[in-house]
Amino acid sequence: MDEYNWTPELLPLDSIKALTDLPRNIVIAHRGTTWWAPEETEVAMRWARNVGADYLELDLQRTKDGYLVALHDESLLRTTNVALLFPERKDCPVSEFTLDELRLLDIGSWFNKANPGRAREEFVGQDILTLEDVVKMAEGYRILRDQNGKRLYSVDKKGRRHSRYEIDPADHGNRPGIYPETKEPHLFPGIEWDLRNELERLGWYHPDAGKMKKIQIYQGKVGIGNTLTRVILQTFSDDSLVKLKQVFTRRIPVCFLLWLGEGPSDLKENTPEAYAEKLNYGIRNGAIIAGPSIGGEPNCYPDLLGRWQHDMIRRAGMAIHPYTFDTEEQMLAYTGWNPECPGVSRVDGMFTNRADMSIRFYQKRNGRVSLNSNVVWGMPYNLQKEKQFDEVEDIFRKLGQK
Numbered sequence: 001m002d003e004y005n006w007t008p009e010l011l012p013l014d015s016i017k018a019l020t021d022l023p024r025n026i027v028i029a030h031r032g033t034t035w036w037a038p039e040e041t042e043v044a045m046r047w048a049r050n051v052g053a054d055y056l057e058l059d060l061q062r063t064k065d066g067y068l069v070a071l072h073d074e075s076l077l078r079t080t081n082v083a084l085l086f087p088e089r090k091d092c093p094v095s096e097f098t099l100d101e102l103r104l105l106d107i108g109s110w111f112n113k114a115n116p117g118r119a120r121e122e123f124v125g126q127d128i129l130t131l132e133d134v135v136k137m138a139e140g141y142r143i144l145r146d147q148n149g150k151r152l153y154s155v156d157k158k159g160r161r162h163s164r165y166e167i168d169p170a171d172h173g174n175r176p177g178i179y180p181e182t183k184e185p186h187l188f189p190g191i192e193w194d195l196r197n198e199l200e201r202l203g204w205y206h207p208d209a210g211k212m213k214k215i216q217i218y219q220g221k222v223g224i225g226n227t228l229t230r231v232i233l234q235t236f237s238d239d240s241l242v243k244l245k246q247v248f249t250r251r252i253p254v255c256f257l258l259w260l261g262e263g264p265s266d267l268k269e270n271t272p273e274a275y276a277e278k279l280n281y282g283i284r285n286g287a288i289i290a291g292p293s294i295g296g297e298p299n300c301y302p303d304l305l306g307r308w309q310h311d312m313i314r315r316a317g318m319a320i321h322p323y324t325f326d327t328e329e330q331m332l333a334y335t336g337w338n339p340e341c342p343g344v345s346r347v348d349g350m351f352t353n354r355a356d357m358s359i360r361f362y363q364k365r366n367g368r369v370s371l372n373s374n375v376v377w378g379m380p381y382n383l384q385k386e387k388q389f390d391e392v393e394d395i396f397r398k399l400g401q402k
Helices: 013-021 042-051 109-114 131-138 191-201 238-247 272-284 307-316 328-335 355-364 392-399
Strands: 026-029 055-062 068-070 141-143 153-155 161-163 165-167 177-182 233-235 254-258 289-292 349-352
Touching (some): 026 042, 026 355, 042 055, 055 131, 055 191, 068 131, 068 191, 131 177, 131 191, 177 191, 238 254, 238 272, 272 307, 328 355, 349 355
Parallel strands (some): 026 349, 055 177, 233 254
């Protein structure tokens, strides 16, 4: 956009290194899935891992007693039975509930009512996940429960309870990364430090990369969980972006999400000037990935990844992870693989509610292999090209086995 006299900020050397490590053509399982199962539940995350997603995406909020939980909405009304169990507190935000209180809620039954054609008995009674739960599922575990389906716990030296886990008998051997978002961070001061501390406790982050937990990976399976890019952070918030840069002293990938709106961190107008200002802000504050919304059915979001927006992001040297892909028509339009209108791909990784569809899309076009030449601890990144694809029904059948 030379006519706008735009000069991109220069990416710092550590950002360039993080970009070099970043896998390409990745499938990011948005909330696990919102299509096949209730979002951000155990069954959604285990499904996404088994189907072969590269990253499990989750939204982070903080409970009254300081646990990081995976939940998208500030309100509990849409996806839980809070109005039934806590009628006097039904309009309260997540931050006013303890983890034990939240665990009483059913976050699965609403999906069956909203989507009768995709309803399943096992969705009833799904409970709220913590960040630790999602990390453990990425490692091939499931939550350990008694014969009545209740969680079993252990207590750490600080007196905090943690769920117990067991090897998932339905595990396919895929080891995805995680892609957490600091959701509504203005409501949770210090959530960036909470995120770093929890990832460090779980072995998924350390200022010295060599001290991170080693995750066993398998030939022909997703192996991003054992790489330096096992965690990608994301935020819409200008303020949270700054704090993430301050808190994570070893640079890890950060995606700066873009939305057109009236919020304090939103793009106020979809113009080259406003877009350039946003990208430069992101680069100055540690972002190496731009995450613009895309147009098209069914969400009909503002299209912030047209050709001129794509050109500006590429000029800035950033990777592109747009949201949210739900149809093959969207994938064809933004990857440049539409035979009727071929072009340059505007996608390095896609947030998708249909990880199964996105994986099939890449496989059909021989574009599913990530950076094969990059090796971390002697193990390849992602060898999805030869992966056998299980049907959705088969995966859910295996997940339901005891």
